[in-house]
Amino acid sequence: MGVEDENNFKLRPMKCELNYLSKSDGSAILAQGETVVLVSVNGPLDIKSNSQSIEKATLEVLFCGKGGKPSVADRFKENVIKQTCETAILGCLYPRTGISLTIQELEDYGGLLTCTVNCACLALLNSGMAMRHMVAAISCAVNEVGNLVLEPSYEQVQSSRALLHFVFESREKNLVTGFTEGSFSEDTYEEALARCRLASELVFDFYRDIVRKYSNVI
Amino acid sequence: MKISIGDVALPGDYCEEICEVAEKSKVIIGPGLRKEADRVYITKPGVLKKRSPCTYWVDSYQKRYVPSRGxxxxxxxxxxxxxxxxxxxGGSITAALSYLSFEGATKKNRPEVQVGDVVYAKMLVASKDMEPELVCVDSHGKKGRLGVLTDGFVFKCSLNLIxxxxxxxxxxxxSLKNEWPFEVAAGMNGRIWIKANSMRETIAVGNAILGAEYLNDEEIKTMCNNIAAILAGHVS
Incomplete structure (x- = not known):
């Protein structure tokens, strides 16, 4: 965990199971360290005509926290995930339909949002939905002394000065989504961005390993 | 990432081999591939396959049906x-099936189809912008194997199992057809209809099909032999 030097780092261990739910069109359960999220994808399906869009699929994201009570923070997460997934999905192939993404938080020990984005990407891969590219989310914390901590643990998040989340796409490793909390300098931001971009490679390799495992038997 | 034929393909990867062939001759790009500007990109996770001379596609896992012509x-x-x-x-919207597209149907002589009937039909029109349209006859007006499926049992499975x-x-x-008689119709939309002489035999066919999902050819043969043995009563 954390960063030893710039080119030698590892992320928290990732464990994943695809097709976890038998009835949904695509589902994935992902554990990043101790944070666990379950995502189910359904679609393209029929939706109410007033929410249909004639040029692309409508994406609907539902986030259920552990407590079960919907909150404003959940709406924020839904929005981030919705916008991230909209760039990834080739919605123009499924006009006038709806795609629903249901997320259930199971355990939160730091990095919930990154785990959710990665899990959503895996569920979309499992559903066979046409996608422009994949996405990988990486978080980075700035600790009390100003050092960068990649994929911080729960304690590190609590004591951190700032928290930066980045989502990259798989084609050119461009930034898709970025959101930050706390205060930090511009240089810190640039450095965190560069490090997270390198680390995103590991997540994409993880996706490839998973697909390789099942692709020889289907 | 750049990949070649037979590799594991993930959305966002691209294949240059296809573009090189495309410069010399026409190529057909199938499901999971998409041409964007100068490159052919992968859109679905799976394995990139090729059939000579120049047809390319990605074999992927999918459960939701998206109508496709033919x-x-x-x-x-x-x-x-x-x-x-x-x-x-099983798609996002229902498909239309005209009552005239049955063998021997005329305005006077309507086919006997009730709500709730199961039909085996061919996709005549399927585009993302239009309602899909089905027919139960071929281009000669003959029904062939298409039409209403009576009796039997229908169940769902993933599209790649079909x-x-x-x-x-x-x-x-x-290997199953030599063991006991049954009829089976497999729809590309992930539905299978089976009709056998007894309920026991129907369930046996259904289990054999569903069990084959993650098995290779050798394992499938073994499984079929096991099921046949159980059905024949040699093993309980």
């Missing part, structure tokens, strides 16, 4: 609306 599907009639039947095919069992090299149906 495929034989199994649907359930959900509504009779004037001169068409609405058929649920492709797997319909593959001529798959030993599943080949």
């Amino acid at each position: 495929e034989n599907i199994i649907g359930v009639v959900v509504q009779k609306a004037g001169d068409i039947f609405r058929v649920d095919v 492709r797997k069992i319909l593959n001529p090299s798959c030993p599943l149906l080949e």
Whole structure:
């Protein structure tokens, strides 16, 4: 965990199971360290005509926290995930339909949002939905002394000065989504961005390993 | 990432081999591939395959059906609306099946199709912007194997299981058909209809098909032998 030097780092261990739910069109359960999220994808399906869009699929994201009570923070997460997934999905192939993404938080020990984005990407891969590219989310914390901590643990998040989340796409490793909390300098931001971009490679390799495992038997 | 034929493909990867061939001759890019500006990109996770001379596609895992032209599907009639039947095919919207597109049907002589009937039909029109349209006759006006499926049992499975069992090299149906008599219709929309002489035999066929999903050819043969042995009463 954390960063030893710039080119030698590892992320928290990732464990994943695809097709976890038998009835949904695509589902994935992902554990990043101790944070666990379950995502189910359904679609393209029929939706109410007033929410249909004639040029692309409508994406609907539902986030259920552990407590079960919907909150404003959940709406924020839904929005981030919705916008991230909209760039990834080739919605123009499924006009006038709806795609629903249901997320259930199971355990939160730091990095919930990154785990959710990665899990959503895996569920979309499992559903066979046409996608422009994949996405990988990486978080980075700035600790009390100003050092960068990649994929911080729960304690590190609590004591951190700032928290930066980045989502990259798989084609050119461009930034898709970025959101930050706390205060930090511009240089810190640039450095965190560069490090997270390198680390995103590991997540994409993880996706490839998973697909390789099942692709020889289907 | 750049990949070549036979590799594991993930959305966002691209294949230069296709573009090189495309400069010399026409190529056909199938499901999971998409041409964007100068490159051919992958859109679905799976394995990039090629069939000579120049057809390319990605074999991927999928459960939700997206209608595509020319495929034989199994649907359930959900509504009779004037001169068409609405058929649920498992896609985002129902498909239309005209009552005139049955063998020997005329305006006077309507086919006997009720709501709730299961039909084996062919996709005549399937585009992302239009309602899909089904027919139960071929271009000569003959019904062939299409039409209403009576009796039997329908169940759902993933789309790639259908492709797997319909593959001529798959030993599943080949080894089952010698064991006991049954009829089977596989719809490309992930539905399978089976009709056998007894309930026991029907369930045996169903289990054999569902069990074949993650097995290779050798394992499928062994499984079929086991099921046949159990059914014949040699093993309890």
